[in-house]
Amino acid sequence: MKKSGSQESKSPSQLIDARIEELGDWRGQMLSRVRALVKEADPEVVEEWKWRGVPVWEHAGIICTGETYKTVVKLTFAKGAALEDPSGLFNSSLDGNTRRAIDLFESDAINEPALKNLIRAAIDHNQAKSKKKKAPAAARAKAQK
Structure with missing residues (x-):
């Protein structure tokens, strides 16, 4: 992304807006649509801008990132x-133990209900993990009383 003004003074949401506008093609439209679906699935989602220009959506941890390349979002x-x-949305990065990805190409239609369900499942997973981390501390505090 070309730097126009100070990126540090812009919010992550403003930086994502600028990325979508800068792309100016199907990738910007696709990223914009995905962003809208994330927000529909989780109105409390937090947008971040990480790793030198990657949109990131978080709720109790990272839900997903939205990277743009020449031929894929x-x-x-x-x-x-x-x-x-x-629904078999994951079609990339299938060999790893942690991450999975969905590559969206120019002519792809998004299975919106399935994507929203996947986003909600990621949030549920994040929240379950954060509860497990908090539980031992709460148990220790209770035991000390």
Whole structure:
């Protein structure tokens, strides 16, 4: 992304807006649509801008990233390997133990209900993990009383 003004003074949402506008083609449209679906699936989602220009959506941890390449918009789910994918959306990064991705090409239609369900499953997974981390501390505090 070309730097126009100080990126540090812009919010992550503004930086994502700028990326979508800068792309100006099907990738920007696809990223914009995915972004809208993430927000529809989770109105409390937090947008971040990480790793030198990658849109990231978080709720109790990273849900997914939205990377753009010449021929693909890639949604990488941070804990995708732990998620059920009954609709078979994951089509990339299938060999790893942690992440899974969805490569969206120019002519692809998005299975919107399935993607929203996958986003919600990622949030549920993140929340379950954060509860497990908090539980031992709470148990120790209770035991000390």
